[in-house]
Amino acid sequence: MREKIIVVCSECGSRNYTLTKNKLLNPERFSMMKFCKNCNKHTLHKESK
Numbered sequence: 001m002r003e004k005i006i007v008v009c010s011e012c013g014s015r016n017y018t019l020t021k022n023k024l025l026n027p028e029r030f031s032m033m034k035f036c037k038n039c040n041k042h043t044l045h046k047e048s049k
């Protein structure tokens, strides 16, 4: 039931991270602060579809 998702920088659109998510536990979309090497700073990252 785990799904691979791509986490995208909301400022530049870089696909910086991938992770797996358990859809049963976390059905909603999420966002988090992560370091973007393209922006060279911490930015808000969101789940890509």
Ligand SMILES: [Zn+2]
Residues within 6 Å of the ligand: 009, 010, 011, 012, 013, 014, 036, 037, 038, 039, 040, 043
């Ligand atoms: Zn970025």
